[in-house]
Amino acid sequence: MKNKLLDGKTLAKQIRAEISQKCKDLKRQAGIIPGLAVVIVGDDPASHSYVRSKEKACFEVGFYSEVHKLEKSITQQELLQLIKQLNSNPKINGILVQLPLPDHIDENMINENIDPKKDIDGFHPINLGNLFLNRPNFVPCTPKGILRLLKHYEISIEGKNVVVIGRSNIVGKPTAALFLHENATVTLCHSKTEDLEMYTKQADILIVAVGRPNFITKDMIKEGAIIIDAGTTKVNNKLTGDVDFDDVYDKVEKITPVPGGVGPMTIAMLLENTLEAVLKK
Numbered sequence: 001m002k003n004k005l006l007d008g009k010t011l012a013k014q015i016r017a018e019i020s021q022k023c024k025d026l027k028r029q030a031g032i033i034p035g036l037a038v039v040i041v042g043d044d045p046a047s048h049s050y051v052r053s054k055e056k057a058c059f060e061v062g063f064y065s066e067v068h069k070l071e072k073s074i075t076q077q078e079l080l081q082l083i084k085q086l087n088s089n090p091k092i093n094g095i096l097v098q099l100p101l102p103d104h105i106d107e108n109m110i111n112e113n114i115d116p117k118k119d120i121d122g123f124h125p126i127n128l129g130n131l132f133l134n135r136p137n138f139v140p141c142t143p144k145g146i147l148r149l150l151k152h153y154e155i156s157i158e159g160k161n162v163v164v165i166g167r168s169n170i171v172g173k174p175t176a177a178l179f180l181h182e183n184a185t186v187t188l189c190h191s192k193t194e195d196l197e198m199y200t201k202q203a204d205i206l207i208v209a210v211g212r213p214n215f216i217t218k219d220m221i222k223e224g225a226i227i228i229d230a231g232t233t234k235v236n237n238k239l240t241g242d243v244d245f246d247d248v249y250d251k252v253e254k255i256t257p258v259p260g261g262v263g264p265m266t267i268a269m270l271l272e273n274t275l276e277a278v279l280k281k
C-alpha cells in the first residue's frame with residue numbers, strides 16, 4: 001500500500017545532521033560555537049518536555065545551550081532584566097522564550113525586548129512585519145518547518161487552496177503569510193468561523209493548529225487532500241493531533257503523523273534559525 005506519511009522525523013534528522021556538520025566547520029574555521037538560550041517560566045509539564053527536546057537537539061548538533069527556568073511568580077521586570085542580559089551576552093546567538101507565559105506577563109512586551117538579531121522564533125514585531133512584507137529575517141519555526149516538509153515531498157503549493165485553522169501568532173498567522181507568498185490562495189479560519197466545513201472541504205492543503213484532539217474528521221476534508229497536523233495534546237499520556245488520523249487516512253493524499261510530523265521539524269528549524277543568527281551577528 002502507498003505510504004502516505006509526511007515523515008517529519010526522518011527529514012528533521014537529516015537537517016540536524018547537516019547543521020551538525022556546519023557547526024563543526026564554523027568551529028574549525030572561525031572558532032565559533034552557536035549558542036541558544038531558552039527561557040521557561042512556570043511548571044507546565046508539556047512546556048518542560050519541549051524544552052528538554054530543544055536542549056537535547058542543541059547538544060547533539062554541538063551548539064552551546066542554556067536553559068533558564070524561572071518561577072511562575074517572577075515579575076515582568078525581572079524577566080525583562082534576564083532578556084537584556086541575554087541580548088548582550090556574546091555566547092548567545094538565539095533567544096527563545098517559551099510560550100505561553102503566565103497571565104501577569106505581557107507576551108508582546110517580552111517579544112519586543114528580544115534583540116531582533118537573536119529572535120530565532122521570529123516573534124519580534126519587526127521580524128513579523130518583515131515576514132508579512134515578504135522580506136523575512138527569521139521565519140517562525142513551525143510555519144518554516146511545515147513549508148520545508150512540503151517542499152521536500154515536492155508538493156506543489158502555487159495556486160492551491162490552503163486552509164489554515166488557528167490564528168495564533170506562533171503558528172496560524174505566520175503560516176498564512178508564508179503560504180500566501182508561495183502563491184497559494186489562503187483562508188485563515190478560527191473559532192468564530194461560521195461553517196468551518198465549507199472551507200475545510202475546499203482545502204487542497206489543510207493545516208490545523210487548534211489544540212483540540214481529533215477535531216478534523218473524514219467528512220470535513222476533500223478527497224486527496226494534503227493534511228498537516230500541528231496539534232499536540234496529551235490524551236491519556238499519549239500525544240494526539242488535531243486530526244483523527246485513522247478516520248481520514250483512506251481519503252488523504254499525504255498526512256503528517258503525530259508524533260513524528262510537524263514537531264520534529266519545528267525543532268530542526270529552531271536549530272537552523274540559530275545557525276542563521278550566527279551569520280547575522
Ligand SMILES: NC(=O)C1=CN([C@@H]2O[C@H](COP(=O)(O)OP(=O)(O)OC[C@H]3O[C@@H](n4cnc5c(N)ncnc54)[C@H](OP(=O)(O)O)[C@@H]3O)[C@@H](O)[C@H]2O)C=CC1
Pocket residue numbers: 142165166167168169170171172189190191192193196209210211212230231232233262263264266267
Ligand atoms: N508541533 C509544533 O511544533 C507546535 C505545536 N503546537 C500545537 O498546536 C496547537 C495550537 O497551538 P497554538 O497555535 O499555540 O494555538 P492557540 O491555542 O494559541 O490558538 C488556537 C487557535 O485555534 C482556534 N480554534 C479554537 N477552537 C476552534 C474551533 N472549534 N474551530 C476553529 N478554530 C478554533 C482559536 O481561535 P480563536 O483565535 O478565535 O480563539 C485559535 O486561533 C496546540 O496543540 C499546540 O500544542 C503549537 C506550536 C508548535
Ligand SMILES: Nc1nc(=O)c2c([nH]1)NC[C@@H]1CN(c3ccc(C(=O)N[C@@H](CCC(=O)O)C(=O)O)cc3)C=[N+]21
Pocket residue numbers: 049050053096097098099100121141142232239258259260261262263264266267
Ligand atoms: N517560543 C516558543 N516557541 C515554540 O516553538 C514553541 C513555544 N514557544 N511553545 C510551545 C510550542 C510547542 N512546540 C513544540 C515543539 C516541538 C514538538 C515536538 O518535537 N513534538 C514531537 C513529540 C515530542 C514528545 O513526544 O513529547 C513530535 O510531534 O513528534 C512539539 C511542540 C514549540 N512551541
Ligand SMILES: [Mg+2]
Pocket residue numbers: 191
Ligand atoms: Mg479559542
